[in-house]
Amino acid sequence: MTRLDLRRVDLNLLVVFEMMMLERNVSRAAERLFLGQPAVSAALNRLRSLYNDPLFVRNGRSMEPTPRALELEGVLRPALDTISAAIGQSNAFDPATSREVFRIGLSDDVELGLLPTLLRHLETVAPNVVLVVRRTHYLSISSQLASGEISLGICYTGELPANAKCKTLRRSRSVLLRGDQDEAPLSLEQYCARPHALVSFAGDLTGFIDDELAKLGRSRRVKLAVPQFHGLSALLPGSELVASVPDYAAPALTAGGALRSEPLPFEAPLYNLSLAWSAAQDNDPAQRWLRAQIEQCLGQQG
Numbered sequence: 001m002t003r004l005d006l007r008r009v010d011l012n013l014l015v016v017f018e019m020m021m022l023e024r025n026v027s028r029a030a031e032r033l034f035l036g037q038p039a040v041s042a043a044l045n046r047l048r049s050l051y052n053d054p055l056f057v058r059n060g061r062s063m064e065p066t067p068r069a070l071e072l073e074g075v076l077r078p079a080l081d082t083i084s085a086a087i088g089q090s091n092a093f094d095p096a097t098s099r100e101v102f103r104i105g106l107s108d109d110v111e112l113g114l115l116p117t118l119l120r121h122l123e124t125v126a127p128n129v130v131l132v133v134r135r136t137h138y139l140s141i142s143s144q145l146a147s148g149e150i151s152l153g154i155c156y157t158g159e160l161p162a163n164a165k166c167k168t169l170r171r172s173r174s175v176l177l178r179g180d181q182d183e184a185p186l187s188l189e190q191y192c193a194r195p196h197a198l199v200s201f202a203g204d205l206t207g208f209i210d211d212e213l214a215k216l217g218r219s220r221r222v223k224l225a226v227p228q229f230h231g232l233s234a235l236l237p238g239s240e241l242v243a244s245v246p247d248y249a250a251p252a253l254t255a256g257g258a259l260r261s262e263p264l265p266f267e268a269p270l271y272n273l274s275l276a277w278s279a280a281q282d283n284d285p286a287q288r289w290l291r292a293q294i295e296q297c298l299g300q301q302g
Contacts, residue, residue, distance in 0.1 A: 013050070014076055016043040020055075021073050022147045024062045078163075080280075093285035095126035100286050102129065105136030105144050105153035108228040109199075110273070113249035114154070114298045121297045137201040145278050151287055152277035154294070166276040170300035174209065174244040174268050179237035179259045186242070188218065188265040195223035197235060197243040203227075209244050212268060233259060246273075 019029040020040075030040040048055055051072070056063035065073070093100070106115060111133060122129060134150050141153045146161045160166055176186065186194070198207060205222045213219055224241065226232070232243050237258035245253060250261040275294060281287040 010046070013043050013047050014080060016040055017047055017055070017069075017072070018077065018080060020044065020063065021065060021069065024056070024064065026063065093289055095129065095289060097128065098126060098286065099128045099130070101132060102286075102290055103132045103134065103150050104290075105134045105141060105150035105155070107137045107155035108135060108230055109246050109249040110154045110298075111135075112229055112252045113246065116252075118294060118297045121293060125293070139201055141276060145276065148278070151281045152275060152291065152294075154273065154275055154298070156271060157274045157276055160276055163279040164276055165279055165282060166274050168272045169275045169295065169298055170248070170273050171270045172246045172248060172273050173270050174264060175247050175250050175261045176264050177232060177236060177243045177245050177250060177253060177259055177261050178241075180240060185262050186265055188216075191242070191265045192218050192220050194221075194240055194242045196220050197224040197226060197232060197241045198222045199227070199229050199232070199243070199245070200225045201227055208271070209268070212266065216266060229253065244268075248273075 016029065016033065019032055020026070023029040023032060026040050026044070027037055030037045033040065044056065051068060053066055053068040055066055055069040055072075057066060058064075115133070119131070122131070134144065136144055136150065136153045136155055138156050138158045141150075141155055141157060142159065142161050142164070144150045145153065145164050154169060157166060176191070178186070192213070198205065200207065203225060205225055210220065224235070226235070229245055229249055232245065233253050233256060235241065236243060244264065245261070253259055254261055275291065277287065277291065
């Protein structure tokens with residue numbers, strides 16, 4: 001196909017193809033694209049005619065890609081990233097007047113401890129922009145960035161997709177959260193003897209705190225595992241339960257007065273809180289502006 005032949009191809013069809021590869025379902029693809037299901041079905045028929053291949057075949061409730069579709073995905077996804085970036089560079093961005101909708105991923109500790117600061121800042125410099133916040137964490141951020149569900153995410157990260165970029169936003173240390181009536185700081189012995197609440201996205205009963213205790217020949221007793229930090233403010237007051245939380249989330253959890261924080265009774269390591277984003281959004285003026293605001297408001301000071 002020559003460049004002149006591109007005139008007979010509707011590039012919107014390629015966007016439908018990409019969404020079908022992600023969702024494997026016509027109804028969900030239509031919902032993500034803000035289109036009717038008949039429009040997506042019609043686009044899929046045109047794609048099948050264009051490539052002379054069924055592309056997707058039904059398997060129960062799912063539409064499974066054919067070998068030809070899998071081959072095309074490897075070629076089309078980077079091409080669409082390049083096109084998106086090129087179009088983005090041509091769009092001026094004025095935060096004072098923009099009504100841009102930003103879809104970002106935050107772990108719940110970041111939402112709890114850092115999002116209010118960012119919102120107050122954006123209300124001043126960009127009062128009409130909209131944030132759509134999706135829950136993310138180290139287990140889900142890779143797929144969310146790859147699918148385009150979010151353009152950037154803030155959390156502790158593990159392995160990221162090859163087309164993602166990442167930088168350290170701040171260095172964090174855990175602190176002890178408690179809601180009992182004893183005002184004296186806990187000793188290491190008391191800390192290990194207390195029942196612990198562990199925040200675990202995967203439902204694990206151990207974490208990096210246990211690794212650090214093991215280095216000291218110690219262990220703790222995890223009695224409760226919950227999926228998010230928000231619930232600790234209701235679970236800990238008046239009980240012997242203690243929890244270890246990021247230092248930036250502790251002020252929000254103790255604001256009501258029922259909980260208090262103190263340093264852990266051993267030397268806990270610092271961990272990186274990262275800002276990660278899709279390489280396809282790297283040069284988009286609006287996205288670059290948002291990342292700069294996040295670094296300004298939430299990045300490590302000093």
